[in-house]
Amino acid sequence: MTGRRMRLMGIAAAALACVLVAAGCSPSSGQADVTDPAFVTTPATTAAASTPSSSQVTVTVPAGTTSDTASGGSTSTTPEPTTPTTPSTSSSTPPPVPAAKVTTTPATGSKGISPVAPISVKVAEGTLQKVSLKNSQTGVTVEGKMAADKLSWTVTPELGYGKNYTLTSTAVNAEGKASTHETTFATITPDNQTDASTFPRDGWKVGVGQPVSVVFDEPITDKKAAQDAITISTNPKQEGAFRWFSDSEVHWRPKVYWKPGTKVSVKVDIYGKDLGGGLYGMQDEAFSFTVGDSxxxxxxxxxxxxxxxxxxxxxxxxxxxxxxxxxxxxxxxxxxxxxxxxxxxxxxxxxxxxxxxxxxxxxxxxxxxxxxxxxxxxxxxxxxxxxxxxxxxxxxxxxxxxxxxxxxxxxxxxxxxxxxxxxxxxxxxxxxxxxxxxxxxxxxxx
Incomplete structure (x- = not known):
């Protein structure tokens, strides 16, 4: 054969070998290697691969193909079709800014609230812009105090018995979006009320043996609540104690006679307080006196x-x-x-x-x-x-x-x-x- 024909035969043999490999077949041990140096395929470099000699033809086996070399033959399995993977991309859209969260005390719809209970509005995820507390019956607005950081608003007024109120607040979130919140509540309507008379009188100068006397015009069933509503402040400080002389009269005296010159302040904060059995204080009392010479x-x-x-x-x-x-x-x-x-x-x-x-x-x-x-x-x-x-x-x-x-x-x-x-x-x-x-x-x- 001429050299041209030999070269063509070599190319044909190489092509046949490729077809056999692609079909999952491998040449038997008796088949000759293709050695034409003009037809050598260089594999991709991997960590486990070695560089082939110039006389070898290296063919990459598709994924899913297996070879059985122990029997001297070869078997193959058809590879599972694969779904192309679309490369993931990170979203450039930021999460939404949460709305301002407003909490009120008392909760909306509350009834039987003490007229001296603290009223408050607090906000998270934002700031308060405006708060108003309005008597629903008279339309009168009650003044409150906004915190410097605008995270809370409070008021401790005497709201009155048997009144309805509307608490309205406007808050904005971090991006300035405003939202309005409305709360309604009602104060307690007492079954009965009591007034208190006190002694000594405001501004008096008294002797060293004068007790503080508080007399209610109704019998008190919860004496602890009534007593807790009375505050005695002395300057200089002197130890003292309460004693109930009846269901309506309580005194406070120091352990020993007053020190001459002692200044005494008394507060009877019974308004809005439950004194037992549905009885509430009618109004507060406050007075001061001075102890004179012994x-x-x-x-x-x-x-x-x-x-x-x-x-x-x-x-x-x-x-x-x-x-x-x-x-x-x-x-x-x-x-x-x-x-x-x-x-x-x-x-x-x-x-x-x-x-x-x-x-x-x-x-x-x-x-x-x-x-x-x-x-x-x-x-x-x-x-x-x-x-x-x-x-x-x-x-x-x-x-x-x-x-x-x-x-x-x-x-x-x-x-x-x-x-x-x-x-x-x-x-x-x-x-x-x-x-x-x-x-x-x-x-x-x-």
Whole structure:
């Protein structure tokens, strides 16, 4: 054969080998290799491949094709068709900005809200732009306070009993998109209300023995709630305690007599407070007073002399006539509660009528118990003062001494009486608070 024909035959043989390989066949061990250096295929380089010699023909087997070399033959499986994979691309669209989230207290639709409960609006994922609280019945807007960072709004007003309100707020999210939120609620309508009277009066100067007194015009079933609504502040600080003397009257006194010069502030914040059984406070009370000099009158029935001390120093003495053995004066610490230039003394007010009864006008009368004991002028008994007891329980002194006592003793000053044949003053009688030891007194707290 000529060289041209040999070359053509070599090309044909190589093409046949490619067809056989593509069909999954491999030449038998007896077949000759194609060695024409003009027909050599160079494979792609891989980590496991080695570079073929110039006399080898390297054919890449399609994926899914297998070769069985142990039997000297070859088997193949048809490759699974594959789905072209589309390259993934990252989205350039940012996530949506969340809306401002507004929370209100109370929640919308709430009923029976205390008229002094705190009202608030808070926002997340944004800021508050405007908040209004409006009485739905009157249209009156209640002023509130926006926080500097505009994340909250609060108000603690007296909203009134039995009122309906609408709370409207506008908030914007991070991209400035506004949203409006509306909440409605109603305040409590009490079954009953109570008012409180207090003593001493605002701005007064009182004696070292004056308790704080709060008297309600309705019986209190939840004494703890009522007591918690009362705040006593003293300067300088003094330890004290509450004691309930009835279902409607509570006192507060210091452990020992007030220090002269003490300033006392009292708040009775009962408005909007549930005091038990559907009873709510009608209005709050607040007052302040100052403690003056320590004025203490000590009376010993053995001597029948009143010794008066101012801030611990004796400044005056005067003879007295106390209650007779039939109507003895009570022993114990009495507290001045009232003063009169003139007073009708009527024995029927404490149960004495008929024989021995009286109705007498006296001067310079200073009350020291609620059962009728006074220090007062008794010119008719001057002869007995300092030596004999002839009264119906009062402390009789001369007109001159009665005037001095009236001028110098005030609410809360002390008259301490001892050694009479009578019983002890009861703690509920006037301001008999000091008749109880400290431990016993504070056991009366709610």
């Amino acid at each position: 004025m203490i009158a000590e009376i010993d029935d053995n001597s029948k002399i009143m010794v008066i001390k101012k801030n611990g120093a004796v400044i005056k003495e005067m003879p007295v006539s106390l209650g007779s053995n039939t109507y003895p004066t009570y022993n114990g610490v009495h507290v001045v509660a009232e003063s009169y230039e003139e007073k009708i003394m009527d024995s029927s007010t404490w149960g004495l009528t008929g024989t021995g009864a009286y109705r007498t006008r006296v001067e310079w009368a200073v009350r020291i118990s609620s059962t009728g004991e006074f220090v007062h002028a008794a010119p008719w008994s001057v002869w007995a003062q300092g030596s004999e007891n002839v009264s119906h329980g009062c402390v009789n002194v001369s007109t001159e001494n009665a005037k001095w006592f009236y001028d110098n003793f005030t609410f809360g000053d002390i008259v301490d009486i001892k050694n009479t044949v009578g019983t002890d003053l009861q703690s509920w009688d006037g301001y008999g608070d000091w008749q109880l030891s400290w431990d016993v007194y504070r056991q009366g707290s709610a």
